[in-house]
Amino acid sequence: MHLIITDAWLAKSRAIYLSGTKLVLAGFVAALALMLVAAGLYHWVFLKGAREGWPVIGALVKLVVKDEFDQRDRFLRENLDMMARRVGEMQAKMMQLEALGERVSGLAGVNPNDIKATAGRGGALVAGPSLTMEELQATLADLDKLTDQRVDLMTVMESRLFDQKIRKMMVPTQEPVAGGNLGSPFGWRIDPMNGRSALHTGLDFPSEPGTGILAAAGGVVVTQEYHPAYGNMVEVDHGNELITRYAHASRVLVKKGDLVKRGQKIAEVGTTGRSTGPHLHFEVLVQGVFQDPQKFLTAGQKLPKPSLVAAAPPPRPAPALQQVRAN
Structure with missing residues (x-):
């Protein structure tokens, strides 16, 4: 496309040649400028109409x-x-x-x-x-x-x-000797050494020497000593004035002050002290009073707390028979 530009008196003229590409570009620029002007005008009119409440807008x-x-x-x-x-x-x-x-x-x-x-x-x-x-x-x-x-x-x-x-x-319901057979029960009996009536204050579990002695419940070892009647002896305090005693051991594996768990091996069966053969003598004391350990062993997990299992204490042994309480 050729454009000829002249002045009013046709004295001067100027020719401009636009190719197809330049023509398209010029049209695009013109259209873009027109759109921007229209958009600006629309925006101004729309905002003014919205603010002033023109009916249509x-x-x-x-x-x-x-x-x-x-x-x-x-x-x-x-x-x-x-x-x-x-x-x-x-x-x-x-x-x-x-x-x-x-x-x-x-x-x-x-x-x-x-x-x-x-x-x-x-x-x-x-x-x-x-x-x-x-x-x-x-x-x-x-x-x-x-x-x-x-x-x-x-x-x-x-x-x-x-x-x-x-x-x-903390309740002594664990058998102190695994699979042990019960020998002498708790209660009055004829003493095997002097033949007189005496209170057997615990349970006897005849076993082979060296058999493990297990803690009947968790607690603290309060006594570990050699006693003339009990031999090698261990006492475990379970709280609430409940104590278990293990006697006639051949070897003791704990000492005073140790914490022991339920079922823990604390000693080995022997025949030390006043004993006629290898066995464990097992006692339970509540407030210093001997209890029948069999009640605890048979009760098992059904006992909710030690205070409920402290049954009425058995008759205290006569003074003359106090010395034959560990057999």
Whole structure:
């Protein structure tokens, strides 16, 4: 394309040659400039009309804003419904946890009625899609409070159960000789050495020399010595004034002050002291009074605590027979 530009008097002229590429580029630039001007003008007119409330533009603005609000409200409603379903599921799980807590509380020795009175029950009910944000926040706050209460209660019950477990582990229900046969029982008998009536204050377990002697329960070794009647002797304190005694050992594996576990090997069977043959003489004392060890061994894990198993003490031996208590 050729363009000839002249002045008003045709005195001067200038020729411009535009190729196809230059022509397209010039058209593009002109169109772009026109679009920018139109956009700027539209923006100015639209804002001015929206601010001053022009009839057509004001209605258009309201329509656009209403559509945006509808979309936002629909988005929030969908999220609220999803959160409401999740909260409902959480409430169902909390109810299951509450029922489980009531069952466990019985094992822990906690009254379920006290749990209901101190911790309350349930929370705000999520009724469906009509839930508002305020109701959802209130429900979440109730669930958070209820969760804290359940955590506190579970902590208390865990402590109670742990305490019960420790107490049971401190009750001498473990046989002191694995697979040992019972010899002389607890009670009055004819003494095998002098032939007179005497109180046998424990149980005898005849066994081969060197057989392991096991701690009947966990505790602390309070005595480890040689006694004229008991021979090599070990006493273990289990708390609550409950003591077990192991006599006639050939070898002792613990010393005074040692902590021993239930079933731990503490000595070996022998025939030291006042004894007619290799065996373990096993005694249980509650508040210094001899008890029948067989009651403890047969009770097993059914005994909740030592204070409940301290049965009425048997008759004390006569003064003349005090010296023949370890056979």
